[in-house]
Amino acid sequence: MSRLHTPPPLPTSPGFWRSSVRGPWFTSVLGIVLLGGITALFVTGLLSYAAYNPDLAPVNDKTPDKGLLGFYLFAWPTHPHWLYRLTQGIHVTLGITLVPVLLAKLWSVVPKLFALPPARSLTHALERISLLLLVGGVLFEFVTGVLNVQLDYLFPGSFYPLHFYGAWVFIAGFVVHVVLRAPAAVRNLRRMRAGEGPEEEAGGEQDFPLVSPRPAEPTVSRRGALWFVGGGSLLLFGTTAGQNFDGPLRRTALLAPHGAADPGSGPGGFQINKTAASRGISARETREDVWRLVLTGPSGTVRLSRAELLELPLHSSALPIACVEGWSTGDQWWRGVRLRELAHLVGYDADSAPDVMVESLQRHGAFRRAALRSNQVRDQRSLLALDVNGEPLTPDHGYPARIIVPAAPGVLNTKWVARMTFGDL
Numbered sequence: 001m002s003r004l005h006t007p008p009p010l011p012t013s014p015g016f017w018r019s020s021v022r023g024p025w026f027t028s029v030l031g032i033v034l035l036g037g038i039t040a041l042f043v044t045g046l047l048s049y050a051a052y053n054p055d056l057a058p059v060n061d062k063t064p065d066k067g068l069l070g071f072y073l074f075a076w077p078t079h080p081h082w083l084y085r086l087t088q089g090i091h092v093t094l095g096i097t098l099v100p101v102l103l104a105k106l107w108s109v110v111p112k113l114f115a116l117p118p119a120r121s122l123t124h125a126l127e128r129i130s131l132l133l134l135v136g137g138v139l140f141e142f143v144t145g146v147l148n149v150q151l152d153y154l155f156p157g158s159f160y161p162l163h164f165y166g167a168w169v170f171i172a173g174f175v176v177h178v179v180l181r182a183p184a185a186v187r188n189l190r191r192m193r194a195g196e197g198p199e200e201e202a203g204g205e206q207d208f209p210l211v212s213p214r215p216a217e218p219t220v221s222r223r224g225a226l227w228f229v230g231g232g233s234l235l236l237f238g239t240t241a242g243q244n245f246d247g248p249l250r251r252t253a254l255l256a257p258h259g260a261a262d263p264g265s266g267p268g269g270f271q272i273n274k275t276a277a278s279r280g281i282s283a284r285e286t287r288e289d290v291w292r293l294v295l296t297g298p299s300g301t302v303r304l305s306r307a308e309l310l311e312l313p314l315h316s317s318a319l320p321i322a323c324v325e326g327w328s329t330g331d332q333w334w335r336g337v338r339l340r341e342l343a344h345l346v347g348y349d350a351d352s353a354p355d356v357m358v359e360s361l362q363r364h365g366a367f368r369r370a371a372l373r374s375n376q377v378r379d380q381r382s383l384l385a386l387d388v389n390g391e392p393l394t395p396d397h398g399y400p401a402r403i404i405v406p407a408a409p410g411v412l413n414t415k416w417v418a419r420m421t422f423g424d425l
Contacts, residue, residue, distance in 0.1 A: 020217075021225045034098065041095055059357070078407050079407070084409055095146075112131065112210075127180045130176035256325075259327060297346025309336075309337055313338075319332065336404075340379075355374050357369060359417070361416040367412070372405060
């Protein structure tokens with residue numbers, strides 16, 4: 001008598017997924033955490049892009065075809081001076097911290113990706129489409145974000161537009177998915193808190209069940225799995241957050257290239273993003289007898305050597321450098337000439353100094369030219385810096401002169417400045 005063999009279930013069958021950890025309560029808890037975390041990521045991401053003042057000049061706008069998505073209604077402020085350090089630090093650190101939560105959430109709902117039929121109703125079809133946008137978008141955003149933090153530019157194009165448009169694709173799916181699923185997630189949490197079983201119904205129709213009909217022996221409880229996920233997030237937080245602080249905490253930022261100990265020693269021993277050598281800046285063109293700063297305004301053009309700049313009234317500002325990768329320095333003491341006083345040299349009243357276009361000796365690459373808005377130029381802490389921490393700038397920190405502006409992204413603090421053109425851009 002032959003024995004009948006039952007073929008193994010396919011991924012489209014609920015019986016294929018046997019983990020006893022999966023269930024509405026587990027995925028609802030992860031979903032609530034991601035709802036708050038991803039909302040904060042989206043808001044801080046928009047703030048980060050707004051900090052570039054993308055509507056000021058084409059050189060600042062890395063997404064020229066953004067259309068209605070570019071709805072920035074305010075000039076990026078200069079107060080408090082640590083604003084960009086805070087918003088971008090939160091954006092990057094929170095993004096990395098949420099990686100275990102994201103992976104656990106995707107694992108918890110992976111059976112739904114194989115559910116048949118693909119759509120049982122219009123509402124279900126919208127949910128499935130939003131899920132595809134959600135999963136694809138979130139993976140794209142997290143992967144490109146982590147690669148950018150690690151300075152691994154492996155994407156096919158510029159990080160800025162890819163991450164920007166990817167965020168909007170993701171958030172569209174995220175909003176639709178939240179609208180459709182949030183009520184069920186809240187109901188499940190309330191039912192579990194009341195000691196009742198989770199519901200397996202969605203919109204009145206039997207959904208693809210997350211609880212396996214033939215669960216395997218549990219190796220960990222659902223609460224234990226949440227503790228495991230939370231522990232992973234805490235570990236990533238501890239190995240990333242230190243890039244935003246000075247002192248011993250910076251040494252714990254193992255996942256952040258700029259979170260290591262301060263490079264070198266002395267007054268210039270703090271983080272840099274691009275070296276003079278990597279940008280093709282030679283010592284010959286920055287020599288004091290060669291280099292000149294060219295200022296242009298309504299009264300004409302002024303050319304100043306570094307020695308002549310040092311004879312002008314000099315002022316000091318304690319400001320950090322904060323970059324899109326999430327790292328920042330502590331406050332460094334910069335000394336130089338106020339930007340508003342440079343505007344005065346070419347025909348503007350210091351109190352009504354206009355926007356300025358700043359050009360670097362750097363000949364290639366993004367942000368070799370950058371525009372600063374008038375409120376940044378007029379701020380008394382905004383300098384064309386010549387010294388830092390009591391010593392002349394080092395080549396890697398922008399010698400002979402660099403821009404330093406409160407609350408501005410690092411790329412707008414142009415190094416190796418060659419020309420400044422004041423006026424409407």
